[in-house]
Amino acid sequence: MRRIIVGLAAAWLAVAASPLAQPRTRVVMLGTGTPNADPDRYGPSVAVVVDEASYLVDFGVGVVRRAAAAERSGIKALAATRLTTAFATHLHSDHTLGLADLILTPWILERPTPLRLYGPRGLRAMTNHLIAAYDDDLRIRTRGGEPTHGHDPRRVDVHEIAPGIVFRDDRVTVTAFAVKHGAWEQAFGYRFQTPDRTIVISGDTGPASGLADQCRRCDVLVHEVYSGAGFAKRPAEWQAYHSRYHTSARELGAIAARAQPELLVLYHQLIWSSTEDELLKEVRSVYPGKVVSAHDLDVY
Numbered sequence: 001m002r003r004i005i006v007g008l009a010a011a012w013l014a015v016a017a018s019p020l021a022q023p024r025t026r027v028v029m030l031g032t033g034t035p036n037a038d039p040d041r042y043g044p045s046v047a048v049v050v051d052e053a054s055y056l057v058d059f060g061v062g063v064v065r066r067a068a069a070a071e072r073s074g075i076k077a078l079a080a081t082r083l084t085t086a087f088a089t090h091l092h093s094d095h096t097l098g099l100a101d102l103i104l105t106p107w108i109l110e111r112p113t114p115l116r117l118y119g120p121r122g123l124r125a126m127t128n129h130l131i132a133a134y135d136d137d138l139r140i141r142t143r144g145g146e147p148t149h150g151h152d153p154r155r156v157d158v159h160e161i162a163p164g165i166v167f168r169d170d171r172v173t174v175t176a177f178a179v180k181h182g183a184w185e186q187a188f189g190y191r192f193q194t195p196d197r198t199i200v201i202s203g204d205t206g207p208a209s210g211l212a213d214q215c216r217r218c219d220v221l222v223h224e225v226y227s228g229a230g231f232a233k234r235p236a237e238w239q240a241y242h243s244r245y246h247t248s249a250r251e252l253g254a255i256a257a258r259a260q261p262e263l264l265v266l267y268h269q270l271i272w273s274s275t276e277d278e279l280l281k282e283v284r285s286v287y288p289g290k291v292v293s294a295h296d297l298d299v300y
């Protein structure tokens with residue numbers, strides 16, 4: 001009898017230690033910030049990690065350093081040389097300040113392939129302008145004595161997309177959908193279907209973007225949010241702006257109540273004079289499901 005129990009315990013340990021015990025898909029919050037210069041929150045960037053591959057949504061300031069921190073904590077897919085594929089929600093600076101970093105730093109560290117980028121109209125021009133801005137750097141690095149790199153850093157595979165399936169490989173299908181973000185002509189959210197999970201990321205959006213229909217009981221809904229209590233103390237002209245461009249905690253609670261995600265993750269939190277606890281309370285006042293307020297480097 002004792003031998004059977006020991007055998008079962010060994011089998012259980014083997015299962016627990018095997019990679020199969022972990023989900024294949026993880027969501028890593030590289031940056032949860034906004035345009036505000038909060039030292040604890042880097043620019044918005046979310047990594048969907050499937051096995052040894054990573055897919056970034058947005059590349060705010062500090063993206064490659066935050067990915068390196070996640071790698072150091074054990075997520076190998078976020079090594080700089082594996083940052084090969086990224087999706088932009090829109091071209092606001094807080095979401096794109098890390099683009100030069102994402103093009104250049106992994107290349108210097110010998111990323112074997114050119115970066116692949118997907119996003120709205122204007123992404124190609126932004127990429128070309130950044131490459132032009134670093135012309136002297138690229139000339140010195142490629143012809144000034146650094147050991148030869150695998151490819152020309154001026155080559156970035158940019159895809160300006162329309163809503164629909166925009167990417168597919170053997171791990172993931174990525175669907176872009178249009179969201180309403182104030183005066184932006186094009187802004188996207190993304191839905192990732194992987195072998196074991198469905199992840200939906202809102203990007204920046206007002207409340208009327210159909211996120212509930214995109215999620216439909218998805219595993220993780222990552223959504224931007226602002227605090228109603230903080231908003232109430234903002235000047236009228238800023239209130240007019242925020243309510244057009246972003247989603248309040250109560251509005252998000254109502255969206256989540258229809259979407260019914262397994263887990264709702266708040267990011268890009270505009271809290272102002274309020275607190276994170278108050279923000280969560282506002283969401284929970286209309287949404288009984290599981291909700292967390294993300295910090296940089298949280299993993300779900």
Ligand SMILES: [Zn+2]
Binds near residue numbers: 034092094095204268
């Ligand atoms: Zn933003």
Ligand SMILES: [Zn+2]
Binds near residue numbers: 090092181204
């Ligand atoms: Zn924005």
